[in-house]
């Protein structure tokens with residue numbers, strides 16, 4: 001039986017029906033920023049597999065680290081046992097973030113769950129009953145129940161799951177634009193803190209770029225204010241850097257744009273360079289001390305594959321590689337090219353705005369009915385992107401060459417130009 005037939009019959013794809021209502025392309029192999037299809041076609045990768053393949057695919061150093069580790073020890077339970085790769089990774093994450101205590105887990109959503117649990121535990125240890133979270137409109141923090149409950153209540157799946165999701169407090173998303181005035185959203189934020197701080201354990205946000213909830217870039221001043229208010233009201237600031245982390249916005253972590261330190265950070269996606277599923281929750285020493293010295297005394301969470309040595313080894317290699325080469329220069333070059341090329345999108349009739357930062361480029365359309373047409377056009381012209389709703393966007397590996405990056409943006413723009421409004 002043809003394996004693609006099996007896929008059609010048996011395999012769920014993300015955010016999809018079974019069988020899929022949209023086209024699924026069979027992939028044969030990858031190399032750096034190329035995806036090779038079974039049909040023999042080659043696509044330039046404009047997605048870096050959902051922000052994860054920061055060094056491109058099949059990087060020799062990452063592959064070597066994984067191959068080496070597989071012979072030493074592919075997995076060992078983390079309960080009561082320790083291993084070198086996990087320790088090395090924890091030290092790297094602590095050094096890079098300026099935070100201290102590291103909880104390794106299996107996916108971004110799980111790290112968000114652990115962050116939420118940790119914040120409640122911390123407040124409880126201090127004798128406070130704070131069970132709610134403050135979150136932003138347009139937020140995306142993952143698909144598990146706790147994470148979903150702090151995603152934007154309107155453009156996510158809240159309405160489907162109804163009372164199964166816990167209710168939290170949502171505040172106006174910061175105004176669109178890195179340099180935009182964000183005083184209105186700050187006023188609403190202050191109001192929410194004043195009114196609700198007694199019940200809020202933590203304020204969770206995606207720093208500088210809100211990802212899947214709208215690809216929205218905002219002003220670092222908002223983060224500074226968030227830090228100030230969290231400190232004032234003893235609410236933990238949780239920076240979800242799962243998408244933005246490891247250089248995507250031009251800084252190692254997006255909080256650095258505002259020179260602030262969160263109390264808790266979650267990282268994932270780019271952590272293993274796109275090789276293995278892994279994420280981490282990292283907290284200040286104060287938080288782990290307060291929890292550990294409390295009556296409860298422990299962080300009650302422990303995934304079976306916690307601290308998986310294969311994931312740790314490739315994460316270590318990926319971070320080493322990032323620090324070895326001048327990733328900041330590469331990302332700056334990528335940012336400049338995005339800026340130049342996206343100018344041409346701004347003049348199109350169907351486009352409402354275009355924006356970019358670091359290795360991220362976004363075109364927002366006025367209408368949300370063209371995503372499939374645009375994707376089909378791009379694939380036909382050798383570019384892999386996956387638009388959603390009104391958003392046509394690209395996140396590229398830091399190893400992409402200039403010609404390929406220009407081709408990605410130009411193909412996105414040509415795809416928009418190719419749309420005939422009346423045949424939607």
Ligand SMILES: *Cc1c(COP(=O)(O)O)cnc(C)c1O
Nearest residue numbers: 107108109140141142211242243
């Ligand atoms: C992708 C993402 C998550 C969820 O990570 P998964 O690994 O898909 O569970 C959480 N937060 C943000 C900001 C993300 O971009």
